[in-house]
Amino acid sequence: MKKVLVCRWGAFGDCIITTPVIRKLKQDGWEIYYATNERGGQILKLNPHITKFFETKTDSIKDMDKYLGDIKKEYKIDEVVNLSESIEVDLSLHPRSPRYMYSKQERFEMCNINFYEHTFTKFPFLDMSMITDESMIPDLMRPELFFSEEELKEAQSYMKPDKFNIMIGMAGSGNNKAWPWTELLCGSILNEMKEHVHIITVGDVKCKLIEPVEPKYITNLADKTSMRVSCAMTKFADLLISPDTGLLHASGCYDTPKIGMIGHNTIENITKYFSNDYSLQSDPELATCAPCFRMIYDMPLQCPQCDETGAAWCMQYGIKPELVFEQVKKVYVKSQNRS
Amino acid sequence: MLNPKIEAEIVKNKVCINLTRCPVCDSFSTYAHYMKDAKTKLESLWHQCHCGTIWQKDKAKNKYGQEYFNNNNDSHIKVTDCLNYCAKLYLPIIEEMMYGRKVLHVGYMNDCQKNLFVDMGWVFKSLDLENKKADIVDNIETYKCDTKYNLIWMPMILECLEKPKETLLRIKDMLAEDGIIFIETPDTNFLSIRSPSGFVHWKKEHNNLMWRKEKLVEYLEQIGFKVSMARNNYEHRFMFVDTVHIIAQKKFF
Numbered sequence: 124m125k126k127v128l129v130c131r132w133g134a135f136g137d138c139i140i141t142t143p144v145i146r147k148l149k150q151d152g153w154e155i156y157y158a159t160n161e162r163g164g165q166i167l168k169l170n171p172h173i174t175k176f177f178e179t180k181t182d183s184i185k186d187m188d189k190y191l192g193d194i195k196k197e198y199k200i201d202e203v204v205n206l207s208e209s210i211e212v213d214l215s216l217h218p219r220s221p222r223y224m225y226s227k228q229e230r231f232e233m234c235n236i237n238f239y240e241h242t243f244t245k246f247p248f249l250d251m252s253m254i255t256d257e258s259m260i261p262d263l264m265r266p267e268l269f270f271s272e273e274e275l276k277e278a279q280s281y282m283k284p285d286k287f288n289i290m291i292g293m294a295g296s297g298n299n300k301a302w303p304w305t306e307l308l309c310g311s312i313l314n315e316m317k318e319h320v321h322i323i324t325v326g327d328v329k330c331k332l333i334e335p336v337e338p339k340y341i342t343n344l345a346d347k348t349s350m351r352v353s354c355a356m357t358k359f360a361d362l363l364i365s366p367d368t369g370l371l372h373a374s375g376c377y378d379t380p381k382i383g384m385i386g387h388n389t390i391e392n393i394t395k396y397f398s399n400d401y402s403l404q405s406d407p408e409l410a411t412c413a414p415c416f417r418m419i420y421d422m423p424l425q426c427p428q429c430d431e432t433g434a435a436w437c438m439q440y441g442i443k444p445e446l447v448f449e450q451v452k453k454v455y456v457k458s459q460n461r462s
Numbered sequence: 463m464l465n466p467k468i469e470a471e472i473v474k475n476k477v478c479i480n481l482t483r484c485p486v487c488d489s490f491s492t493y494a495h496y497m498k499d500a501k502t503k504l505e506s507l508w509h510q511c512h513c514g515t516i517w518q519k520d521k522a523k524n525k526y527g528q529e530y531f532n533n534n535n536d537s538h539i540k541v542t543d544c545l546n547y548c549a550k551l552y553l554p555i556i557e558e559m560m561y562g563r564k565v566l567h568v569g570y571m572n573d574c575q576k577n578l579f580v581d582m583g584w585v586f587k588s589l590d591l592e593n594k595k596a597d598i599v600d601n602i603e604t605y606k607c608d609t610k611y612n613l614i615w616m617p618m619i620l621e622c623l624e625k626p627k628e629t630l631l632r633i634k635d636m637l638a639e640d641g642i643i644f645i646e647t648p649d650t651n652f653l654s655i656r657s658p659s660g661f662v663h664w665k666k667e668h669n670n671l672m673w674r675k676e677k678l679v680e681y682l683e684q685i686g687f688k689v690s691m692a693r694n695n696y697e698h699r700f701m702f703v704d705t706v707h708i709i710a711q712k713k714f715f
Contacts, residue, residue: 213539218699219697219698220540220543220699221543221544221546221547221550222543223699224547
């Protein structure tokens with residue numbers, strides 16, 4: 124059996140993006156070794172396709188070539204594919220890359236490519252002869268996550284079976300991904316369908332500051348559940364609303380309806396192949412900088428910001444709360460018709 | 463952490479710092495940098511003048527040959543992007559400044575750079591690519607120029623020349639009446655911004671003389687150029703950092 128070492132140091136979403144290719148490698152008969160950081164380890168835990176993990180505490184390795192070379196030698200690996208920065212460099216442009224400064228049109232032409240598809244291009248030795256029809260691609264590109272019984276049980280316990288459970292992801296790995304209208308959206312939802320919905324907010328510790336509070340109708344779980352449980356919840360929720368985060372990618376594993384709010388990237392990049400996708404991308408008429416396809420490390424320096432909320436222009440003005448609410452209603456009505 | 467006392471002792475035993483004259487302004491100088499490359503362990507002695515010029519005591523070899531070109535003809539997308547970025551950024555400005563489109567490229571390059579110029583409509587000639595050797599001094603100083611160029615593009619080459627002042631004068635003669643020279647070269651101003659050990663251009667085998675931006679601009683103005691742009695660069699979008707980018711046009715009216 125041939126052996127492949129896949130490496131990905133990145134955020135939660137970055138590692139989820141690699142899961143379809145891992146599945147395909149396994150189908151093709153490869154034995155898979157995976158080197159990643161702590162966050163990657165969390166995401167890929169229990170993945171049955173992976174033979175062995177190499178997990179590091181840090182997000183980067185000083186001498187990557189030596190580290191990978193040593194693993195290759197020890198385990199007699201046939202192929203090494205380093206996916207670290209594969210998307211950050213090729214499709215989301217780093218400020219140090221000349222492409223960061225290219226015109227918006229040029230950036231669009233270079234970067235408006237699906238992340239999942241792009242990851243497959245890094246494995247030229249994959250056997251793609253079975254993919255004869257375009258309709259097979261969404262299944263090929265579907266990410267996957269594996270959970271323990273306890274995790275699934277905990278995730279399910281936060282849902283109210285008699286209600287329409289709306290899960291809201293509050294923020295992503297970058298500050299530029301924060302959408303400032305969550306409270307307004309929750310207000311609109313509760314105004315119109317208070318008796319039928321249950322809202323669950325999730326996020327990291329900072330999100331506790333911005334969670335809308337309405338104990339009877341909203342369950343605040345920011346910093347209360349692990350990332351894995353939050354990801355598992357996307358399986359049971361009736362709708363997920365989230366900016367471009369790991370949570371949105373996790374929801375891509377399931378048929379759960381999802382509204383991704385995509386600012387600096389596009390739907391083509393992220394949710395193109397997701398089922399029941401109601402995502403919205405920042406309107407370039409309202410936020411002319413979007414989509415920028417840029418990696419944002421220092422938001423005040425790199426992004427036009429709203430003076431009042433501090434949110435990035437593309438999220439503040441490009442994705443209107445009314446439009447998101449319309450999508451919520453659309454999903455809700457559809458689910459009611461089905462039931 | 464360096465121990466200045468120990469370092470001074472090593473220098474004392476190894477080198478003798480003589481009174482020298484600056485090749486650019488002809489002043490006397492006794493100030494020197496004694497450097498050791500952490501990777502190659504090569505030791506080098508550089509003199510510095512108060513005008514900012516830094517020159518090496520030993521002459522750089524600057525002989526690369528075919529092997530160098532083969533090793534450096536890297537077509538990786540990141541390298542290609544960085545190499546091309548200067549041209550992509552500055553050519554539109556230069557094109558606005560004059561009508562001619564004959565360019566002479568001096569210095570290391572690979573095919574992707576040539577393609578960029580050609581794609582933008584330039585009639586392209588490269589000294590080093592055609593000779594397949596980066597023996598810059600031979601190339602530029604013995605080059606028989608049978609035509610006048612509208613643009614002479616010199617990325618990271620001025621610092622390799624043995625007699626840069628003379629070469630710049632010769633290059634001026636090779637330019638058309640409204641011709642432009644583009645120079646990318648290390649800027650010694652960055653020595654005081656970082657620290658001597660943080661400055662990345664102590665290349666014993668490649669570099670002979672490095673200018674301070676202001677002095678280079680002054681010299682170009684003195685020999686008949688109008689400097690339209692002299693910009694410090696510390697951005698990694700370009701192939702080289704701690705450099706100055708200069709666009710200078712011959713004074714034609």
